[in-house]
Amino acid sequence: MSLNELHLALPEILIATMACVVLIADLFVTEQRRGLTHTLAILTLVFAAIVTMRLMMAPGEVATAFAETFVRDRFSDVLKLFAYLTLAMAFVYAKHFLRSAGLFKGEFYALSLFALLGVMIMISAGSMLTLYLGLELLALSSYSLVALDRDSELGSEAGMKYFVLGSLASGILLYGISLIYGATGSLQLSTIATALISGGVSDSLMLSFGLAFVVVGISFKLGAVPFHMWLPDVYQGAPAGVTLLISSLPKLGYLALAIRLLADGLGGLHADWKMMLAVIAAASMVLGNVVAIAQSNFKRMLAYSTISHVGFILLGILAGSAAGYAAAMFYTIVYALMSSGAFAVMILLSRDGVEAENIDDFKGLGRRSPWYALMMLMIMFSLAGVPVFVGFFAKWQVIAAAIDAGFMWLSILAVLTAVIGAFYYLRIVKLMYFDEPETAAPIQAPIDFRAVLTVNGLAMLGLGVFSGGLIGVCVNAFGG
Amino acid sequence: MNAIHWPLLSLVIWLPIFVGGALLFLAEARAGLARTIALTAAIAALALTLVAVSGFDSTTAVMQFVEKTVWIEAFSIHYHLGVDGLSLPLIVLTALITVLVVIAGWGIKDRAGQYMGAFLILSGLMTGMFAALDAMLFYVFFEAMLVPMFLIIGIWGGPNRIVATVKFFLFTFFGSVFMLIGLIWLYLQSGSFALADWHAMPLSLNAQIWIFLAFLIAFAVKIPMWPVHTWLPDAHVEAPTGGSVVLAAVMLKIGGYGLVRFSLPIAPDGAAALDWLVIGLSLVAIVYIGFVALAQKDMKKLIAYSSISHMGFVTLGLFLSFAILRNTDSLDGAVLGLSGAMVQMISHGFISGAMFLAVGVLYDRVHSRDISAYGGVANTMPWFAMFAVLFFMANSGLPGTSGFVGEFMVILAAFKANFWFAFFAAMTLILGASYSLWLVKRVFYGEIANDTVAALSDLNAREWITLTILALLTLGLGIWPYPLIEMMDASVVALVDHITTTKIN
Numbered sequence: 001m002s003l004n005e006l007h008l009a010l011p012e013i014l015i016a017t018m019a020c021v022v023l024i025a026d027l028f029v030t031e032q033r034r035g036l037t038h039t040l041a042i043l044t045l046v047f048a049a050i051v052t053m054r055l056m057m058a059p060g061e062v063a064t065a066f067a068e069t070f071v072r073d074r075f076s077d078v079l080k081l082f083a084y085l086t087l088a089m090a091f092v093y094a095k096h097f098l099r100s101a102g103l104f105k106g107e108f109y110a111l112s113l114f115a116l117l118g119v120m121i122m123i124s125a126g127s128m129l130t131l132y133l134g135l136e137l138l139a140l141s142s143y144s145l146v147a148l149d150r151d152s153e154l155g156s157e158a159g160m161k162y163f164v165l166g167s168l169a170s171g172i173l174l175y176g177i178s179l180i181y182g183a184t185g186s187l188q189l190s191t192i193a194t195a196l197i198s199g200g201v202s203d204s205l206m207l208s209f210g211l212a213f214v215v216v217g218i219s220f221k222l223g224a225v226p227f228h229m230w231l232p233d234v235y236q237g238a239p240a241g242v243t244l245l246i247s248s249l250p251k252l253g254y255l256a257l258a259i260r261l262l263a264d265g266l267g268g269l270h271a272d273w274k275m276m277l278a279v280i281a282a283a284s285m286v287l288g289n290v291v292a293i294a295q296s297n298f299k300r301m302l303a304y305s306t307i308s309h310v311g312f313i314l315l316g317i318l319a320g321s322a323a324g325y326a327a328a329m330f331y332t333i334v335y336a337l338m339s340s341g342a343f344a345v346m347i348l349l350s351r352d353g354v355e356a357e358n359i360d361d362f363k364g365l366g367r368r369s370p371w372y373a374l375m376m377l378m379i380m381f382s383l384a385g386v387p388v389f390v391g392f393f394a395k396w397q398v399i400a401a402a403i404d405a406g407f408m409w410l411s412i413l414a415v416l417t418a419v420i421g422a423f424y425y426l427r428i429v430k431l432m433y434f435d436e437p438e439t440a441a442p443i444q445a446p447i448d449f450r451a452v453l454t455v456n457g458l459a460m461l462g463l464g465v466f467s468g469g470l471i472g473v474c475v476n477a478f479g480g
Numbered sequence: 481m482n483a484i485h486w487p488l489l490s491l492v493i494w495l496p497i498f499v500g501g502a503l504l505f506l507a508e509a510r511a512g513l514a515r516t517i518a519l520t521a522a523i524a525a526l527a528l529t530l531v532a533v534s535g536f537d538s539t540t541a542v543m544q545f546v547e548k549t550v551w552i553e554a555f556s557i558h559y560h561l562g563v564d565g566l567s568l569p570l571i572v573l574t575a576l577i578t579v580l581v582v583i584a585g586w587g588i589k590d591r592a593g594q595y596m597g598a599f600l601i602l603s604g605l606m607t608g609m610f611a612a613l614d615a616m617l618f619y620v621f622f623e624a625m626l627v628p629m630f631l632i633i634g635i636w637g638g639p640n641r642i643v644a645t646v647k648f649f650l651f652t653f654f655g656s657v658f659m660l661i662g663l664i665w666l667y668l669q670s671g672s673f674a675l676a677d678w679h680a681m682p683l684s685l686n687a688q689i690w691i692f693l694a695f696l697i698a699f700a701v702k703i704p705m706w707p708v709h710t711w712l713p714d715a716h717v718e719a720p721t722g723g724s725v726v727l728a729a730v731m732l733k734i735g736g737y738g739l740v741r742f743s744l745p746i747a748p749d750g751a752a753a754l755d756w757l758v759i760g761l762s763l764v765a766i767v768y769i770g771f772v773a774l775a776q777k778d779m780k781k782l783i784a785y786s787s788i789s790h791m792g793f794v795t796l797g798l799f800l801s802f803a804i805l806r807n808t809d810s811l812d813g814a815v816l817g818l819s820g821a822m823v824q825m826i827s828h829g830f831i832s833g834a835m836f837l838a839v840g841v842l843y844d845r846v847h848s849r850d851i852s853a854y855g856g857v858a859n860t861m862p863w864f865a866m867f868a869v870l871f872f873m874a875n876s877g878l879p880g881t882s883g884f885v886g887e888f889m890v891i892l893a894a895f896k897a898n899f900w901f902a903f904f905a906a907m908t909l910i911l912g913a914s915y916s917l918w919l920v921k922r923v924f925y926g927e928i929a930n931d932t933v934a935a936l937s938d939l940n941a942r943e944w945i946t947l948t949i950l951a952l953l954t955l956g957l958g959i960w961p962y963p964l965i966e967m968m969d970a971s972v973v974a975l976v977d978h979i980t981t982t983k984i985n
Binding site for chain 2: 370386393400403423467475
């Protein structure tokens with residue numbers, strides 16, 4: 001192992017070290033001065049971002065380390081930067097909530113940083129084993145985060161459910177990985193890809209089984225139909241700050257999981273997995289958007305909304321083209337921003353640790369706080385995919401990729417479900433603007449929370465109007 | 481020919497949007513300031529459109545005041561603006577109606593700044609849509625305008641506003657997603673989002689038919705054509721006066737404009753193959769919806785149905801060309817039909833806007849839209865009755881008013897296509913007169929119906945201004961339509977040339 005290889009993994013090493021430092025440092029911090037832990041965690045992210053940017057790969061450039069189990073390319077670097085951003089936003093939003101709910105503990109930061117590390121390892125995985133390693137690190141941290149409030153029955157139940165079903169999914173994925181290993185004789189994604197093209201597959205039936213298990217595992221993690229059952233319960237049971245976190249950051253990791261496995265490793269089987277993903281995507285978009293209409297709990301509504309958005313992300317992946325992967329990446333990044341913002345507004349409405357989970361809590365926000373209502377309005381229209389907000393640009397790109405790949409029926413289904421989906425996002429806008437407030441309680445939040453929420457909301461418009469920038473970044477990430 | 485080098489169209493689009501965006505955050509107590517700012521911005525935008533008119537060269541069909549910069553490089557999407565004889569009149573109409581709506585909304589008490597802001601943003605977005613020469617830019621403006629309209633109906637509308645506004649949003653959203661699929665497909669075929677490229681691109685008949693249908697769904701909802709019109713009466717009834725005026729005067733024209741800019745030139749052979757469908761639906765709208773209007777008890781609903789019926793004339797005029805060419809060798813009939821449709825759009829903008837303003841005048845005083853709540857209004861509001869009767873007469877196509885010009889041109893063209901088209905189209909003269917004049921009789925004439933009507937006061941200064949402007953325009957266009965027709969002529973002729981040349985490769 002040369003020093004140069006360690007240099008390539010500098011961001012990961014930094015995060016791993018700092019996660020431990022945060023864990024230890026927190027022991028010496030008194031309850032009143034816990035803000036220090038928060039600051040330390042944020043500084044870690046800022047520093048990691050600087051390091052990643054300094055080491056940024058040029059489009060098309062690839063470097064590997066540790067016997068090709070670790071890959072650095074433009075895609076990994078860009079996605080990692082957005083992972084830092086997402087987590088930093090989650091820290092700022094969550095702090096306000098955790099404080100008022102009495103959950104403001106150092107573990108939250110250490111676990112989140114470990115989750116980030118898991119995401120980063122997945123993003124940079126060059127072998128199926130590295131992928132699995134990152135996945136498990138992320139998963140175990142997430143299970144504990146969901147059960148952060150140990151006195152909450154709902155939270156413990158959600159944590160348990162997440163753990164059992166998540167382990168099952170990991171098991172399925174691992175089984176698929178072992179079958180693929182059996183068929184191709186390698187764990188290395190690049191070797192598998194070569195084997196598929198050059199016909200070095202010993203048993204194609206075994207390979208097909210492996211592929212099916214892998215696709216199921218990925219769908220489980222993403223929460224795609226029919227493997228979505230855990231998602232609404234976990235979203236609802238987890239404390240709001242944690243829901244915000246698990247709705248955004250892990251999605252970036254799972255995107256990488258899907259692209260690394262299916263595109264980098266099993267790209268030669270595109271003809272096989274594209275139909276599997278098409279069915280899963282169609283079911284996710286339909287079920288997610290239809291069931292979300294019936295929800296009166298905001299967290300559950302957004303959970304079903306997530307399911308439908310996962311369907312759209314799969315639409316980009318199944319196209320199997322660089323443009324499709326770039327579209328899926330754009331969509332995932334944008335989704336993480338939208339989802340963070342939506343949960344942040346929910347946290348803003350929460351008082352004294354009581355979550356504003358009911359969608360009726362949004363009533364009259366337009367009068368109580370015109371500014372934050374406008375932010376929420378933009379986030380909702382963006383989620384619905386209405387131009388000029390950025391969500392539209394995400395939707396049309398994945399649809400374009402799918403049409404280009406010959407999936408016209410799926411694209412038409414996608415836009416129809418988008419219309420259905422618009423209904424429940426509009427309902428939030430309706431509650432905020434057309435209904436009278438039920439309470440006159442003032443809306444309070446610290447200045448950093450307000451600033452980040454404002455930037456987050458305005459980004460829906462800004463990234464939409466100037467969408468060329470982020471689209472260019474994503475297209476570049478795939479060497480385009 | 482074009483001496484103005486500053487980005488005129490961008491100014492007309494973005495000035496109202498930025499001013500409107502700022503007004504959203506003006507404190508609730510500063511309503512007076514909000515109104516003044518809004519009026520200034522609206523008048524400034526109108527003045528800029530008039531500058532464009534004065535610099536406009538009507539002898540050519542090429543795009544003028546063109547602006548083009550890269551927007552999304554990866555997909556070669558451009559911020560590409562320009563106007564020709566088809567879009568410029570609609571842009572002026574938009575700016576004019578915005579000024580009138582701001583004046584008419586002077587009395588709004590609830591969140592006045594946001595009300596004005598929403599209308600200014602809406603006007604900027606509509607202008608952008610009329611000026612867009614890039615399909616994605618067009619689509620973004622086309623969809624984005626749903627947001628302010630959704631809020632306008634939902635916040636300042638009547639008792640059933642929520643159902644109405646959600647219906648409005650979802651209907652239009654539903655229609656336009658098919659167009660999005662069509663746009664993406666065309667992009668994948670051509671590698672460009674430029675409308676000019678699409679106009680020139682050869683396409684197989686089968687592809688043209690699908691593209692035509694995808695666009696037709698989007699624009700038919702917007703126009704609205706029978707049978708996807710059901711959102712309109714609800715939206716009109718529940719919208720505040722300003723909302724109804726913008727909806728009827730400008731937003732309905734977007735569908736017609738879309739047909740002219742997208743459907744006809746991109747898929748001319750598809751349009752020719754399916755012209756029977758559009759003509760059939762137009763005739764149903766003209767005749768059947770005309771009868772429906774006759775049965776209405778609510779004034780706004782009556783005008784809404786009348787709008788659907790009149791928009792049927794627009795779609796009829798646009799699609800007559802193909803039938804005319806089958807009968808005759810001359811393009812004159814087709815030009816007549818298309819010009820008639822365009823004139824009808826502008827004229828309907830004036831008249832429907834004016835009728836909704838007139839209903840607003842009554843509603844502000846009596847708080848009822850029911851025809852039965854009125855009677856003998858002419859006795860207490862003689863000046864108002866004069867204006868209202870003029871507008872309702874114009875609506876029924878009285879010669880000398882703008883309503884006559886477009887209808888006459890379309891009926892004339894229809895005779896060249898098919899006697900029965902003309903026969904059914906001409907029935908509107910009877911039906912339109914029936915529902916318009918019957919309404920006038922029941923509301924304005926006869927004995928004073930009740931004490932509320934007896935206590936009515938005549939027009940105030942603001943109402944005088946708005947109604948006078950529209951009355952002058954209605955009469956002006958009716959007596960001397962030549963400037964408008966001349967402005968559009970080169971573009972209409974070019975369009976007819978284009979759509980009568982086959983694109984099948």
